[in-house]
Amino acid sequence: PVLGVTPDALVYCECCGKGCVEIKCPYTHCNHDRLQACEDDTFCLTLTDGIVELKQTHKYYKQVQTQIFVTKSEFCDFVVWTTKACVIIRVRPDARMWGQLLQVAQE
Template identity: 35%
Template sequence: MSSYNFESINAVAWAFTHEEDALMMYEHEFGASVQQTGIWLHESGVLGASPGGLVLLPPTCEVNFQKPEAKDSSPDIVEVKCPYSAAQLTIYEAVHSLKDFYLEYREGFYYLKSNHPYFHQIQGQLHLCNKNCCDLIVWTTKDCKIIRITKDSEWTKNIANLIEFYFNTFIPELIQN
């Protein structure tokens, strides 16, 4: 009999349940305005992105900047993360106690690790939605941080690689099985 890891089910339910809490904090406490949006399809029809929302009015609170040029950028979209593993921790505690946490803390600021899948998710959203800047909202019951991430022009080459993978690897495997 197979064993299942129900931890991931709890994590998905937690994130789904609390994404609205994070967006409400972003809007009501931080002064932003967000419009819900659906899926955005790439012209190829095989890639899509679904950001947490479109930013109509940026927040007035303190923001962490992924790169210096983000200081001069206004967010176009948001992505929300409500980490189940850090649900009862501050973001600082999560960074320093959870081995695989996706943020790092350096010189007083939080950064999204550029080798983490969330970095690639956000870059994909920026490219597929044709936007320039994203506010990553990281929310726990004890804390909320915003990391402003700008589009990485070098990441563009991944779009062609993903489309090639889809047609040359994924579809043949799907047909074969």
């Protein structure tokens, strides 16, 4: 299969290695801070024990994992910007998820 990705940026630093960046500016939450946005069950982020995370069940998680593996990155910085907040979440490769995505792509 042929897979293509369009990360918003590719980055590199000596301590963290090669990474990609995905930026989202959700219109439905443009005037919310991160806590208000996380109260929405359909939002891509969740709050767990005071830590904001990208939901593994959200389509953006699959998008980010595909970008990590296609670009051979060590991480993806997932950025959510609103007028009230900017959240940056470092997402690491998830080999299990990538295996599932690759299997679906091959079918």
